[in-house]
Amino acid sequence: MASVIMYLCQRCRVTPMLFLLIIPVVTAMYLIYSLHKQILLFPTNEISKEHQVRILHLQGLVEDLNNEISETIAERDLLREKVQFLVGNLSQQMQLLSKENGDTWMDKYLELYQNENFENEQLLGCKQLDTIQILAKIGQGYSKVVQEGLYGRTHVAVKSVAAVVRDVQSCLKSNNYKKTEDCYLLSNYKLLKEALMLRELKHESIVKLLGVCVRSENPSPYIHERGITSVVELGSRDAVLLPQLKKLPWIQRLKISQSLASLLSYMAESPLGSLRIPDFKEEQFVMVDDVIKLSDVDDVTNLEPSCDDDMKCLIDGREIGIQCHSSYRCLGMNSRLNFARANEVFLSPLLQHSAPIKLQNSVTSLLQDVKNFNVDANELQLSLQRLEKQYYKLNSDPAF
Structure with a gap:
């Protein structure tokens, strides 16, 4: 019996409350099996009066156990309905709040949750x-x-x-x-x-x-x-403030820029859609083991900026090659805005400051391409990798 319960613990992915309801069912089924087995051990032609009374008693117990099983199954079904109702109600409330804030990320999350096979990560409770x-x-x-x-x-x-x-x-x-x-x-x-x-x-x-x-x-x-x-x-906010970052060696600042370029690429094609960081600034990031990380995402949205016939898709007052879609949204604007703000807050200050003299032209040209949106996040990553190779070649070859 213990092995059956242990098997269920290991194999069945059920909530603890549902599992507690399943245990009596399994126990009852086991008892019914045992009782029927005992009844069959008595030959019908040699059953004494005492044995007949015992058999009747056992049959009564079997009937009671059957009733308990039916009641337990009914309770389990009722509990399942309540859980589904609560989950559905919570989803509706969060979707309502999401839409009130002009956000559609929750729809994406629920779609992923319902359609994908999510792994149950071991988060602290x-x-x-x-x-x-x-x-x-x-x-x-x-x-x-x-x-x-x-x-x-x-x-x-x-x-x-x-x-x-x-x-x-x-x-x-x-x-x-x-x-x-x-x-x-x-x-x-x-x-x-x-x-x-x-x-x-x-x-x-x-x-x-x-x-x-x-x-x-x-x-x-x-x-x-x-x-x-x-x-x-836990990360350090002070470590990502620009005055602190500028104190780092240029090659380390280049690696930070590479991490940011990788983040921009991921945000443009995340599982929740193209995500925008509305308040893109130093305070949204922390430094964890020398790796810059986005730490504040409560305002992040997958909703593209709105537009109409009179309101064009502009960044800092200039056109960027994005036309107003029939949905009255500037599709593709989220990634461009992240790109522009990342360049303004981090990339330009970090790469231009005390750049190696023989790399200054390459740095200036790349940052001009970033400013004019002549490169995307993936191309930016490749360009930064080339800069890194040039840096190490410069330091290893005096004739470079």
């Missing part, structure tokens, strides 16, 4: 997150607070909603909601959206999601009481 020791507050944005935590011996970044963030404060001061909890709805949505996106987006220049816990919509200073908490890799 509420029980594990409750053991994290909060060490210090390291950042605060419009919708969430970021703290440094210690999980075992690993330092992590803990993200959660708090009453002090700007979005919540603006809502509380507006008095537009009767319940205080309602003012946490948008911020909680953004935190959940970020966790879902980080689970799907896999790239070496995007922070890794380590765990998530959802209890309610209420915040708390204590991690074991917080409504929603997500945990990601």
Whole structure:
């Protein structure tokens, strides 16, 4: 019997609650089998009166067990319907919030979730997150607070909603909601959206999601009481500020630029569609083990900018070869905007500053092509790789 249960544990991918309902069914079936076996052991022509009473008793037990099986199956089906209802209701609410914010990423995520065979990654859950020791507050944005935590011996970044963030404060001061909890709805949505996106987006220049816990919509200073908490890799924000980056050797800045070019390429063709970082700035990134990584994705969207007959598809007031689509969207604009902002914030400052004299012409020419959109992210990666080879040749060959 134990082996049957262990087999089910290993082979059946069911939720713990459904599994608890399955155990009585298996147990009952095993008992029925045993009881029938005992009945068959008695020859019909030699059954004594005492044995007949025992057989009747056993038959009554079999009937009771059959009834219990039927009731358990009914309870299982009812529970399954409730779970499906809750999942569907949650999906509808998140889709509604997504559309209210002019975002369609949730449709893409649900399509992937329903149609693809997702691997169930071993993310930390509420029980594990409750053991994290909060060490210090390291950042605060419009919708969430970021703290440094210690999980075992690993330092992590803990993200959660708090009453002090700007979005919540603006809502509380507006008095537009009767319940205080309602003012946490948008911020909680953004935190959940970020966790879902980080689970799907896999790239070496995007922070890794380590765990998530959802209890309610209420915040708390204590991690074991917080409504929603997500945990990601811990990185340094100070290390990605431009004054700090400019102190690095030029070849290291070139490698950072290569990582950014790879990220731009991935964002243009991600599993969630072409994604745009609306607020592309240094503060959206961290440095993890000398690798620059995008850490804040709650505002990332796959919705292309809108346009019409009077509003053209422009970047910084200039045309870029994209026409307004019949859907009144500038299709292809997301990747171009990321490209332009990445060049403005990182690429030009990092590559131009103290570039090797014999490579300055190549650097200037490449950055001009980037500015004029004469190259895409893939071509940029190849050009940066050629620059790296030229750099090492320059340092190994004095005659170069």
